Amino acid sequence: MATPATFDAVRALLLDFDGVIVDSEHLHDQALRAVCAPLGFDWPGEPFIGWSDADVLRHLHAARDSPLTARALDDLLARKTEVVLRQVRAGLYRAYPGAIELIEAASEAGPVGVCSAGMRAQIEPVLAQLGVLPRLSTIVSVEDVALSKPxxxxxxxxAxxxxxxxRSCVAIEDSPRGVTAAKGAGCFTIAVAHTTSPAQLAHADHILTSLSxxxxxxxxxxxxERR
Incomplete structure (x- = not known):
């Protein structure tokens, strides 16, 4: 990943976290279900791939016309983070094949960042456990922006x-919402079909089945090739 004078090559690599670097969408689904179980929500059949925790909780409350105060939302998010950290300590978060190797190789040539709809407190412990946290030049989490993906x-x-x-950055995403976000920013966007079918990722610039x-x-x- 060289640093040429034109935008015809990659200047930086930006990766989504859940579903791209780590096989974790099912773990977040379990954590949210555990937190929401006492509230008696009717849980959808499909996981909320690419959604922020706050957006999921707002959606569930809105679906049954139930108010959600800022204080209640913060409490639910804190409880969900506690569940995730227990999962991390149990060693349940595993990297997808090729993800760590790609981050390591890319960081030798240029900046690598994580761009996630997840919470920083749930992201950094996993990256540290995987040994790649020092490789990253930036981490954008949901707390850093007023609006999350898409x-x-x-x-x-x-950027x-x-x-x-x-437009000089390559983004790697796994969800339709993530692809929409990266494309909307102007990044060259690669979708990896870890969690979503290729058909749902057709608006990406390039589709892979694995990072291996x-x-x-x-x-x-x-x-x-695209340009």
Whole structure:
């Protein structure tokens, strides 16, 4: 991942966290269900892939016309974080094949960032456990922006922090909401079908089924082919 003078190659790599780096969507689903169980919600059949915790909780309350105060939301988020941290201590968060290797290789050549709809308190302990936290130049979490994915704000902020144009960044996402956010910011967007079918990710610039064996030169080649 070189740093050329033009935008024809990759200047930075921005990855979603849950569903791209770690196989964790089912763990977050379990944690949210545990927190919401006493409230008696009717849980949808499909997990909320790419949603922030706050958006999920607001959606569940709105679906049954139940008020959700800011204080109650903060309490639910704190309880969910406690469940996640117990999961982390139990070693349940595992990286997808190729994700750690890609981060390590890319960080040797340029900045790498995480751009997530998750909460920082739930992201950083996992990255530290996986040994890649020092490799990251920036982490944008849900607390950093007024609007989360599918709004482009998280990716715009990540690019701003790196002093780069979004169009010079490659983003890797796993959800339709994430792809919409990255594309809306102007990033070259690769979807990896870890959690969602390729058909639902068709608006991405490129679709992969896995990150296994993917290298920074591969990302640059995808970018050149698209442009």
């Amino acid at each position: 709004d482009p704000a998280p990716y715009l902020l990540a 701003e922090r790196l002093a780069l144009e979004p 064996g993917v290298t920074p030169p591969d990302l640059a080649a995808m970018l050149r």
